Amino acid sequence: MGDANRFIFGVEIEATRGLAMEEPASRMARLANDLVDFPDVDILGLTDNPGGNPNNRPEALGLQLHERGQEVFIGVSCKDHNRNGIESRLWALGSYGFDTVLALSGDHPTAGYAGQAKPVFDIDSVGLLEMMRRLNEGFPPPDRSVGARIPTMRTGFFPGTAVSPFKIKESEYLPQLFKLEYKIRAGAQWAITQIGYDSRKLDELKRYMALKQMNIPLIGSVFLLSAPAARFFHRWGVPGINASAELVEMANKQAKSEDKGRAFFHELAAKQIAILKGIGYRGAYLSGRPSLRRIETILEIEKSFGEDDWKDFARELQYPLPEEFYYFEQDPDTGLASSQINKKYLASKTGFAKNRKRLIQSPAFTLGKLTHDVFFDVKAPGRKLGELVYKGLEKTPRPVQRIAHIAEQASKIPMYGCQDCGDCSLPDTAYLCPESQCVKNQRNGPCGGTKNGKCEVLDKECIWSRAYDRLKSIGQEEQMLDRPVIFKNGALQGTSAWSNTFRERDHHSSNSEGQKSR
Numbered sequence: 001m002g003d004a005n006r007f008i009f010g011v012e013i014e015a016t017r018g019l020a021m022e023e024p025a026s027r028m029a030r031l032a033n034d035l036v037d038f039p040d041v042d043i044l045g046l047t048d049n050p051g052g053n054p055n056n057r058p059e060a061l062g063l064q065l066h067e068r069g070q071e072v073f074i075g076v077s078c079k080d081h082n083r084n085g086i087e088s089r090l091w092a093l094g095s096y097g098f099d100t101v102l103a104l105s106g107d108h109p110t111a112g113y114a115g116q117a118k119p120v121f122d123i124d125s126v127g128l129l130e131m132m133r134r135l136n137e138g139f140p141p142p143d144r145s146v147g148a149r150i151p152t153m154r155t156g157f158f159p160g161t162a163v164s165p166f167k168i169k170e171s172e173y174l175p176q177l178f179k180l181e182y183k184i185r186a187g188a189q190w191a192i193t194q195i196g197y198d199s200r201k202l203d204e205l206k207r208y209m210a211l212k213q214m215n216i217p218l219i220g221s222v223f224l225l226s227a228p229a230a231r232f233f234h235r236w237g238v239p240g241i242n243a244s245a246e247l248v249e250m251a252n253k254q255a256k257s258e259d260k261g262r263a264f265f266h267e268l269a270a271k272q273i274a275i276l277k278g279i280g281y282r283g284a285y286l287s288g289r290p291s292l293r294r295i296e297t298i299l300e301i302e303k304s305f306g307e308d309d310w311k312d313f314a315r316e317l318q319y320p321l322p323e324e325f326y327y328f329e330q331d332p333d334t335g336l337a338s339s340q341i342n343k344k345y346l347a348s349k350t351g352f353a354k355n356r357k358r359l360i361q362s363p364a365f366t367l368g369k370l371t372h373d374v375f376f377d378v379k380a381p382g383r384k385l386g387e388l389v390y391k392g393l394e395k396t397p398r399p400v401q402r403i404a405h406i407a408e409q410a411s412k413i414p415m416y417g418c419q420d421c422g423d424c425s426l427p428d429t430a431y432l433c434p435e436s437q438c439v440k441n442q443r444n445g446p447c448g449g450t451k452n453g454k455c456e457v458l459d460k461e462c463i464w465s466r467a468y469d470r471l472k473s474i475g476q477e478e479q480m481l482d483r484p485v486i487f488k489n490g491a492l493q494g495t496s497a498w499s500n501t502f503r504e505r506d507h508h509s510s511n512s513e514g515q516k517s518r
């Protein structure tokens with residue numbers, strides 16, 4: 001990925017359940033080893049328990065590939081380990097020389113030994129990126145119990161991140177773009193898209209990144225489609241991947257041909273690669289468990305295309321979902337994004353439109369924000385009073401402190417479903433509790449798993465989509481992730497969050513690691 005002048009090509013190698021020397025793991029190992037000898041493949045991506053399933057560690061195969069001189073990147077997700085487990089894994093990855101790491105929040109676990117595994121999500125992809133950035137600087141991540149940092153040898157991580165432009169609603173799509181900026185500030189040095197079938201959105205992402213000066217290499221995902229896969233995506237079988245009814249219809253039609261649509265799907269993948277090249281992506285990343293023969297075929301087809309053929313392909317390969325939101329108006333000449341920002345969207349940000357939204361604002365948001373602005377914000381007029389009250393309370397007997405804590409909970413449980421974490425993120429999430437209302441406890445923006453604004457697990461709207469709408473009504477949605485990375489402090493569980501804010505013990509404090517490392 002270091003050579004900026006070359007379009008790179010990568011292939012995903014899925015780790016599997018079972019020992020590395022058994023089928024199907026050995027089949028994937030054989031493919032990976034064959035690809036080492038295949039000159040057109042630059043990098044192999046090794047997955048980390050995709051779909052929330054327990055698989056062999058990607059490092060098991062990665063080591064073999066490394067020994068043969070193959071560049072690989074390793075997926076690290078936050079679903080199966082807490083921050084200590086992740087840090088420990090990062091030290092091991094760095095020691096083995098696995099520097100290119102794809103940081104992911106991860107899919108919600110679906111399977112596990114004797115039942116479903118309990119998800120961890122102690123930190124998220126943004127926290128993981130920040131952790132790698134700090135390790136690269138030679139400092140271990142925050143350790144509040146020790147109270148002092150012991151400098152360590154600098155790691156050489158080249159962290160990457162995922163981004164999904166293939167979202168339907170404005171309120172789930174734009175936070176994805178804001179989060180990409182946030183991740184870059186946290187240390188992401190390259191990005192890879194989610195799987196999708198809309199060239200206009202791929203172009204839009206590139207244009208948006210240029211507009212916001214996000215100058216990191218962008219790789220586009222290409223999935224070798226089949227009719228069953230298209231139907232699976234259409235049923236939202238994989239969190240965050242959508243397939244429109246038109247795409248499924250086309251895939252089903254092709255599957256009726258003698259070769260079950262193989263030739264067609266090879267050409268489709270080749271066209272996607274050509275589009276990515278044409279738009280200006282730094283590379284393409286092929287997934288869908290393709291065999292070596294199929295990879296060769298796809299690349300042969302791609303090489304046979306003319307220089308400008310991608311323009312026709314891009315116009316043709318657009319399968320948005322009904323009512324899908326775009327940030328830019330469509331360019332009638334190319335069918336892709338123009339430089340004009342969506343006019344309806346701009347109109348929705350005017351004072352009149354915002355005032356209408358404010359009329360239907362949630363009372364929990366209005367009250368929470370008002371309380372924050374009057375008492376909790378560092379510049380709030382009542383802040384000093386709060387600090388004095390809680391300083392005094394700490395000198396009172398335990399039962400008095402307990403009563404104050406119960407009074408706090410009496411308002412926060414009914415209003416926000418407070419879980420008493422003691423490190424409150426209500427002001428960060430537009431007064432929606434990430435502990436009780438997000439299955440992944442995401443405090444640093446939405447994960448990529450939403451389906452039409454809904455949570456990938458629960459049948460309810462994602463809190464980040466709701467937060468966007470709330471903040472848009474007061475014109476603050478674009479700044480929703482403009483802040484230091486949040487690490488919840490588990491030591492505060494069961495203690496008064498109000499006290500922790502006024503006494504500067506939580507993540508809002510200017511002494512917190514997140515605020516200091518900004």
Ligand code: SF4
Pocket residue numbers: 412416417418419420421422423424425426433434435436497
């Ligand atoms: S204190 Fe923690 S659990 Fe309670 S509302 Fe705030 S974020 Fe949610």
